[in-house]
Amino acid sequence: MSNSFASVSNRAHATPLKLTELDFSLSARGAQVRDQLAAFLDECVMPQEQALSAQMDALNGPEPFAPLMLELRAEARQRGLWNLFLADPVHGAGLSNVDYGHVCELIGRSPWAPMVFNCNYPDSGNMELLLDHATAKQRTELLDPLFAGDIRSCFAMTEPEVASSDPTGIRTTARLDGDEWVIDGHKWFISFAIGAKFCLTIVGTDPDNEAHQRFSLIAVPMDAKGLEVVRRVPIFGHAGGPGHAELRFSNVRVPADALIAKRGMGFQLAQDRLGPGRIHHAMRALGMAERALELGCERALSRKLKDGVLADTQMIRDFIAISRMELDAARLLVLRAARTIDLYGKHKSYRDISIAKVFIAQRAQEIIDRSIQIHGAKGISDDTPLAELYVNIRGLLRIGDGPDEVHKLTIAKQELKRFTHPASKV
Numbered sequence: 001m002s003n004s005f006a007s008v009s010n011r012a013h014a015t016p017l018k019l020t021e022l023d024f025s026l027s028a029r030g031a032q033v034r035d036q037l038a039a040f041l042d043e044c045v046m047p048q049e050q051a052l053s054a055q056m057d058a059l060n061g062p063e064p065f066a067p068l069m070l071e072l073r074a075e076a077r078q079r080g081l082w083n084l085f086l087a088d089p090v091h092g093a094g095l096s097n098v099d100y101g102h103v104c105e106l107i108g109r110s111p112w113a114p115m116v117f118n119c120n121y122p123d124s125g126n127m128e129l130l131l132d133h134a135t136a137k138q139r140t141e142l143l144d145p146l147f148a149g150d151i152r153s154c155f156a157m158t159e160p161e162v163a164s165s166d167p168t169g170i171r172t173t174a175r176l177d178g179d180e181w182v183i184d185g186h187k188w189f190i191s192f193a194i195g196a197k198f199c200l201t202i203v204g205t206d207p208d209n210e211a212h213q214r215f216s217l218i219a220v221p222m223d224a225k226g227l228e229v230v231r232r233v234p235i236f237g238h239a240g241g242p243g244h245a246e247l248r249f250s251n252v253r254v255p256a257d258a259l260i261a262k263r264g265m266g267f268q269l270a271q272d273r274l275g276p277g278r279i280h281h282a283m284r285a286l287g288m289a290e291r292a293l294e295l296g297c298e299r300a301l302s303r304k305l306k307d308g309v310l311a312d313t314q315m316i317r318d319f320i321a322i323s324r325m326e327l328d329a330a331r332l333l334v335l336r337a338a339r340t341i342d343l344y345g346k347h348k349s350y351r352d353i354s355i356a357k358v359f360i361a362q363r364a365q366e367i368i369d370r371s372i373q374i375h376g377a378k379g380i381s382d383d384t385p386l387a388e389l390y391v392n393i394r395g396l397l398r399i400g401d402g403p404d405e406v407h408k409l410t411i412a413k414q415e416l417k418r419f420t421h422p423a424s425k426v
């Protein structure tokens with residue numbers, strides 16, 4: 001019988017990774033870093049977690065870091081636990097993506113731990129981007145201070161007036177006036193803007209080009225004249241910390257050499273930056289979900305009922321079993337994406353990264369939610385880290401770096417591409 005769609009041989013999985021290549025083991029170096037990091041987390045970070053959150057929450061700029069954060073960062077750097085996300089052995093730890101997956105999961109367990117190790121977004125993505133594209137001057141002024149952890153940065157693409165899931169609609173513009181760019185526009189949800197030294201900003205520069213080549217990336221100092229931090233956008237009723245800021249650019253002038261890479265490359269640079277950034281978010285989300293499940297189990301075992309404890313009830317056991325199954329499945333997908341990047345590079349890994357990101361974001365949200373439910377009223381209080389973990393997952397993972405729906409469109413498109421049909425436009 002003929003098959004009108006595709007032959008059996010075309011039905012291979014769309015990931016380039018072969019089953020025999022599914023090796024998620026830690027290298028010796030990865031194991032060493034993981035053990036050192038786990039000890040440092042237990043010894044120094046977790047016991048001070050609440051104080052760290054409170055201090056970072058009170059941050060109001062222009063200082064990039066709270067005092068306790070500075071202390072912990074100095075100690076982490078001194079122990080060599082620094083820039084761990086960077087495969088580059090000179091500035092980073094020389095870890096593979098699979099190694100970093102195991103390490104990053106541990107870092108994800110505590111909300112402010114990524115910053116302790118200089119592995120926090122958006123700095124990590126900005127460092128990767130600048131490492132590939134910065135000029136010598138930009139390296140000295142922007143990248144080296146980020147590597148050293150002396151400053152923070154932010155990344156501005158999203159705008160309140162346009163559906164920013166599709167960045168080709170972005171309205172902020174930059175025009176060349178002599179040897180300066182003049183920038184006008186409006187951005188929002190710019191994470192970690194308060195206390196940042198500069199902002200990598202996506203701007204329209206070439207409106208007559210093809211849609212994906214109309215934009216450029218420009219480094220704008222946060223203290224540039226005409227750049228106004230309008231407000232921190234409160235999220236889930238919370239408006240503290242380095243924030244998700246609304247920024248207005250009014251006649252902001254920066255030198256022509258503030259352009260990153262070439263004119264018209266902004267969209268491509270943003271995509272390149274987001275790929276590895278997404279998998280790092282997914283790795284951290286594993287740690288958040290694992291911690292939530294542990295807290296749920298501890299609570300279920302210790303909360304007394306009239307007869308026995310919560311953990312004796314079948315409904316709570318169902319919560320725990322489902323959470324464990326989802327978490328283990330998610331970890332395999334995240335590590336698969338990491339392995340694909342290691343073997344085939346980030347460009348061939350976008351599909352696996354999207355699958356991992358959507359899956360862990362949705363599952364982690366459910367896992368944290370079940371743990372909150374197990375805790376009852378305490379679960380939504382700030383007496384446990386669950387509420388903060390929930391907000392991070394709900395906001396950042398499911399919407400930031402591309403909403404679930406946009407990633408699902410990418411996944412479905414690639415799946416359908418494996419088939420051919422006369423009526424199809426895929």
Ligand SMILES: Cc1cc2nc3c(=O)[nH]c(=O)nc-3n(C[C@H](O)[C@H](O)[C@H](O)COP(=O)(O)OP(=O)(O)OC[C@H]3O[C@@H](n4cnc5c(N)ncnc54)[C@H](O)[C@@H]3O)c2cc1C
Nearest residue numbers: 155156157158163164165189190191395396400401403405
């Ligand atoms: C916590 C957090 C931190 C963030 N940090 C930053 C930052 O540092 N810098 C920055 O530039 N941006 C940041 N963002 C913004 C984020 O990248 C955007 O919110 C995201 O790209 C979606 O854009 P939008 O909000 O304009 O939603 P819209 O584009 O208006 O989309 C709204 C909803 O419509 C649906 N949708 C959109 N397109 C499609 C489609 N094609 N098919 C089906 N459904 C669709 C999705 O459900 C989506 O959630 C952050 C967001 C959050 C929540």
